[in-house]
Every structure is written in structure tokens, then in C-alpha cells.
Amino acid sequence: MAEFDLLIVGGGINGAGIARDAAGRGLRVLLVEQDDLANYTSSSSTKLIHGGxxxxxxxxxxxxxxxLIERERLLAMAPHIIWPLRFVLPQSQSPRPAWMVRAGLFLYDHIGGRRKLPGTGTIDLSSDPMGEGLKDGGKAFVYSDCWVEDSRLTVLNAMDAALSGADIRTRTRLVAAREEEGRWAATLEDERGTSEVRAAMxxxxxxxxxxxxxxxxxxxxxDRGVRLVxxxxxxxxxxxxxxxAFMLQNPDRRIVFAIPYEHDYTLIGTTDQPWEGPPGRAGISEEETHYLCDTANRYFGRSIAPEDVRWSYAGIRPLYDDHAADASAVTRDYVLDLDAGGERDERKGRAPMLSIFGGKITTYRRLAEHALQQIAPFFPRMGRAWTAGITLPGGEMAGGDFHAFLGGLISRxxxxxxxxxxxxxxxxxxxxELVLGEAASIAALGEDFGGTLSRREVDYLVEHEWARTAEDILWxxxxxxxxxxxxxxxxxxxxxxxxxxxNGNG
Structure with missing residues (x-):
């Protein structure tokens, strides 16, 4: 039976981040994910690295x-999938007075140690190019945050974990786990059948x-649990x-973002609705579609209707249940629950288990560090914290300068x-360059499946990034x-x- 220090259940951003940190500290790590990496919540965000x-x-x-502190750290760690984005915050229809918004932006600029990103400014939408496309002019604030390819961030953390020795198994489900002499004996199931592993935690x-x-x-x-939104x-x-991008304020005080997306599109979201059903694949409702269209139509001159939607996606956010009445107000902070038993606890000696509640994609790295702090007493030989400032695979660019790197790639x-x-x-x-190899043209990359996706790229995704289906690759x-x-x-x-x-040719 294979032996591990950590058995991590869940291949979203938090599980992948913990696997990366733990494997880099020398722990024997197994991560299991019942579907694909980032299959649910971690590929369904608004795709922002932001302070909130x-x-x-x-x-x-x-x-x-x-x-905000993590925002600039992550930007330096993965400059290929994370980049700065300026947000325009119109005041023409704001339910919040300008002084309140400005005070919030002043805090936003100063409490996180901002160094690289530009600070807040004020523009007149009637004359500034940023106001083109809007119905109304007037005053607007402009501030900075970052964009992220969320599902790729998850994959890169899993990849870095694997490079440090972690065992990453997708399409693998935890069937059961029992305690044996203070350790876990777990039954896993994948397409080949069931297997048994043991783990200290x-x-x-x-x-x-x-x-x-x-x-x-x-x-x-x-006394605690998860609230699904x-x-x-x-x-x-x-x-x-x-x-x-735009931050749009609605009369109900909710916030909706409008963000440039994939060159030809605008991404609009998000909603916040309680989810009462079991976890799983979620879809947008007709009510949500109309809400987002109405929000856009309140601000933009180009009107949209549900039939204009080219694609939609929905995700279930597992927020820590702090009993807030409004789903929009539920805390996005995380809570770590270590169940190991204490000296006066009848549970003493039980196999230890750490559960992760809540969190947001921007703070995943710090969440992982805090998780490793929690479990450190169980692994006294574990290494120190190391992930701050260490680039993710593909991010090793001189000075974090993506455009300089791109220029070099074009020359080569x-x-x-x-x-x-x-x-x-x-x-x-x-x-x-692992995808391009020695090829001198697109034709040399093998079959073109469409959308500039070549056989060489598909092979890379299968061999290095756990891609198994067309959906994994295309979405x-x-x-x-x-x-x-x-x-x-x-x-x-x-x-x-x-x-x-x-029988394939790759």
C-alpha cells in the first residue's frame, strides 16, 4: 500500500496550492480530484486577482x-497568465456618494503596500477615451487590479507540485477512508478500479x-460549515x-464587472444567489441572464439581450457560513479547521484532518501557507515556507516582463x-518553446484541429497538464x-x- 504524508482531496486552486507548498517542503503528497483540475469553482470565477x-x-x-499584498506577489509569479487591468468606476448612477468611494479607493491604494500598479485617478467620461461606449458622461474613478486565467493558475500549481514530487491524480475519487492507528487508510477509485493508500493526514x-x-x-x-453561493x-x-474594465454599481448596491475578454468579447458578471441543491455543475438562470443584461444596458450605449449571449458559465462558491443574511455579504475569507484532538479531548489520537472552508483565488497562496503552519507540528522535519516570490512554471521571465519575452519569442x-x-x-x-520545439511553421506542429490548436499542443496538454477530454482543452x-x-x-x-x-499518431 502506497504511503503518503498528505492525502489532499480536491483539485481546485486551494488543493493545488497546498500540494505545491507541501511538496516543496519535502512532504510526500497525493492529490486526488474526482474530475478535472479546476473543473468547477476554480474555473468559474470573474478571473480577477484583486483586493476586493x-x-x-x-x-x-x-x-x-x-x-492586495498577494496581488503583486502573484503578478510577479506568473506574468504570462496574470496582468494589470485598469478599472473605470462611473459615478453617474452610483448609489454610493463620491466621497465614500474615494475614501475606499484611498484605503485600497495604501493598505496593501502597492508598488508596481498605478494608483487611483479621476477622469471625465464625457471627454476621456475610457468613456467611449457609455451612455452617460460625468465623473469616474480609475483604479488598478489584475486579470488571471483562473483554471491555468490551478494547473500551474499542480504542475509545480508534481515537479517537486507530488502525485497528482485526476478523475480519481475518494470512496472511503478509515482510521488505522492514528493514520488514514483510504480507498480511491479511478477508471481502472479501486486502490488503497495510507496517509498521515x-x-x-x-x-x-x-x-x-x-x-x-x-x-x-x-458549529461551522460551508455556504454555497x-x-x-x-x-x-x-x-x-x-x-x-468597468465596475458597474447597481441600484441594489451590488457590483457587476464588464471586462474585455478573448479579444472580441466582453465578460459580464457576477451574480450572487444562494445555492440550495447538492454541489455539482451549475448553470446560469434566466433571471440571472436578464439581470446581467439589464446592468449592462443601464450603462452602455450598445444594448444587449439574452439572445446576444455567446457563452455563459456559473460556479458554486463554497463560502464559510458566517450566517450573513445577504449572499453578497457572506465573507470571502477562509477558515482552516484542524481536527486532531487535544489532551482533554476524547478525540485525542485520532487521525488528523484539516478542512478548508471558504477563500478566494487571490489569497490561495497565503491560505496554503497557513494550512502548512497548522499541520507543521505533525511533520517536524518539514521545510520552511518558500512560495513567496517563486515563479510558477512558465513565469521565469527576466524582470517579469511579458512583452519583452514575447518579442524574443517572435524573433526566435x-x-x-x-x-x-x-x-x-x-x-x-x-x-x-516545449510546444514549438524545432518547428519552423504551424504546419510542422501536426494536425490543425481548428482555432490554431495543433496536435503538438494537444499532446503537450495531455502529457504535462493532465488534459483528458476536449472540454479540458477547449474550456x-x-x-x-x-x-x-x-x-x-x-x-x-x-x-x-x-x-x-x-492508435493515435502523437
Whole structure:
């Protein structure tokens, strides 16, 4: 039976981040994910690395400060998948007075030790180019945050964990686990059947399923739990020119972002609705679609309707249940629950288990550090914290300068179209050359499945990034699914089936 120090259940951003940190400290790590990495919540965010300006309104200053500190750290760690973004905050329809917004932005600029990103400014939308496309002019604030390819961030953390020795198993489900002499004996199931492993500690990073895991293992508690909130987004043809985003304030005081997306589109979201059903795949409701369209129509001159939506996605956020009445006000902070038993606790001697409640993508690295602090007493030979300032795979660019790196890539591969190299550079960073190899043209990369996706790239994603299906490739490792024709998924699926059966050409 294989032996591990940590058995991590859940391949979202928190599980992958903990696996990376723990493996880098010398622990023997096994991560299991029942589906694909970032299959649910971690690929369904608004795709921002941000402090959370609106959280200041709920008094979560400590969370905002930690998030702002992490914002610039993550930007340096992965400059290919994270980049700065300016946000325009119009005041023409704001339910909040300008002085209140300005005070919040002053805190936002100063409590996180901002160094690289520009600070807040004020513009007149009637004359500034950033106001083009809006119905109304007037005063607006402009501030900074960052964009992130969320599902790729999760994959890169899992990749770095594997490079440090972690065992990453996707499409692998925890069937059961029992305690044996203070350790866990777990039964896992994948497409080949069941297997048994042993681990000194179990880390429950199952996101929306965290309560299900606790109940399955007989560790459920009444004094804390997870509160499921659905957030939905729509993607529509581009509503305005420019690389800036908008923070739109609604009369109900909720916030909706409008963000440039995949060159030709605008991403609009998110909603906040309580989720009462079991965890799983979520879809946007008709009510949410109308809400987001109405929000956009309140601000932009180009009107949109539900039939203009080119794509939508929804995710269930597993927030820590702090009993807030409004789903929008539920804390995005995280809580770590270590169940190990104490000296006066009848549970003393039980197999230790750490459960992760809540969290947001921006603070995943700090969450992982705090998780390792919690479990350090159980592993006295474990190494020290190390992830701050250490780049993720593909992020090893001189000075974190993506544009300089892209220029070098274009010089080294003159036979490829610039937009194609830009896409590869954004997806893979310095590892783009592993995809390109010695090829001198796109034709040399093998079969073109559509959307500039080559056989060489598909092989890379299978061999290095745990991609198993066309959906993994088209919607989580990339967003090529938004651009490609309908036959691409079928062609990729056929190729992957042949590859698994040994009949493929890759």
C-alpha cells in the first residue's frame, strides 16, 4: 500500500496550492480530484486577482489587505497568465456618494503596500477615451487590479507540485477512508478500479463538497460549515473599445464587472444567489441572464439581450457560513479547521484532518501557507515556507516582463504568425518553446484541429497538464472553444480516444 504524508482531496486552486507548498517542503503528497483540475469553482470565477474593493464596505479590511499584498506577489509569479487591468468606476448612477468611494479607493491604494500598479485617478467620461461606449458622461474613478486565467493558475500549481514530487491524480475519487492507528487508510477509485493508500493526514480541500467529505468520514460538526453561493457570468460581443474594465454599481448596491475578454468579447458578471441543491455543475438562470443584461444596458450605449449571449458559465462558491443574511455579504475569507484532538479531548489520537472552508483565488497562496503552519507540528522535519516570490512554471521571465519575452519569442520563431505566438506565450510563458520545439511553421506542429490548436499542443496538454477530454482543452486549458467551429471538439475527442488506445499518431 502506497504511503503518503498528505492525502489532499480536491483539485481546485486551494488543493493545488497546498500540494505545491507541501511538496516543496519535502512532504510526500497525493492529490486526488474526482474530475478535472479546476473543473468547477476554480474555473468559474470573474478571473480577477484583486483586493476586493467592495469587501471594504463590509469591514473586511484584513482580508482586503492580505489580498492586495498577494496581488503583486502573484503578478510577479506568473506574468504570462496574470496582468494589470485598469478599472473605470462611473459615478453617474452610483448609489454610493463620491466621497465614500474615494475614501475606499484611498484605503485600497495604501493598505496593501502597492508598488508596481498605478494608483487611483479621476477622469471625465464625457471627454476621456475610457468613456467611449457609455451612455452617460460625468465623473469616474480609475483604479488598478489584475486579470488571471483562473483554471491555468490551478494547473500551474499542480504542475509545480508534481515537479517537486507530488502525485497528482485526476478523475480519481475518494470512496472511503478509515482510521488505522492514528493514520488514514483510504480507498480511491479511478477508471481502472479501486486502490488503497495510507496517509498521515487528510486535507479536505473539496470546495463545495467539503461538508460531504466531513459527513462521509464521520467528522461533520454543527458549529461551522460551508455556504454555497452561485455566481454566474455571460460573454457577449464586445461592448466598447479599449483594454480597461468597468465596475458597474447597481441600484441594489451590488457590483457587476464588464471586462474585455478573448479579444472580441466582453465578460459580464457576477451574480450572487444562494445555492440550495447538492454541489455539482451549475448553470446560469434566466433571471440571472436578464439581470446581467439589464446592468449592462443601464450603462452602455450598445444594448444587449439574452439572445446576444455567446457563452455563459456559473460556479458554486463554497463560502464559510458566517450566517450573513445577504449572499453578497457572506465573507470571502477562509477558515482552516484542524481536527486532531487535544489532551482533554476524547478525540485525542485520532487521525488528523484539516478542512478548508471558504477563500478566494487571490489569497490561495497565503491560505496554503497557513494550512502548512497548522499541520507543521505533525511533520517536524518539514521545510520552511518558500512560495513567496517563486515563479510558477512558465513565469521565469527576466524582470517579469511579458512583452519583452514575447518579442524574443517572435524573433526566435519568425515563421509563425504573431497572434499565434502571443496566444502560446500567454498560455505557457517560457514553456511555449516545449510546444514549438524545432518547428519552423504551424504546419510542422501536426494536425490543425481548428482555432490554431495543433496536435503538438494537444499532446503537450495531455502529457504535462493532465488534459483528458476536449472540454479540458477547449474550456479549461484554453478558451479556444469560444472561437473554434463546432467540429473541433469532435476532432479532438476522436484523436484523444485513439491516443489512449494506442492508435493515435502523437
Amino acid at each position: 474593493l467592495r469587501y471594504l464596505e463590509y469591514g473586511e479590511i484584513a482580508l482586503v489587505r492580505e489580498s 487528510l486535507v479536505n480541500a473539496a470546495g463545495p463538497w467539503v461538508d460531504d467529505i466531513l459527513r462521509k468520514l464521520g467528522r461533520a460538526r454543527n 452561485k455566481g454566474s457570468h455571460i460573454v457577449v460581443p464586445r461592448l466598447y473599445d479599449g483594454d480597461h 520563431f519568425p515563421g509563425f504568425p504573431r497572434p499565434f505566438l502571443h496566444r502560446l506565450a500567454r498560455a505557457y510563458g517560457t514553456r511555449a 479549461r486549458r484554453s478558451k479556444i472553444g469560444l472561437h473554434a467551429d463546432e467540429g473541433v471538439a469532435e476532432r479532438i475527442g476522436s484523436y484523444l480516444s485513439g491516443r489512449r488506445s494506442g
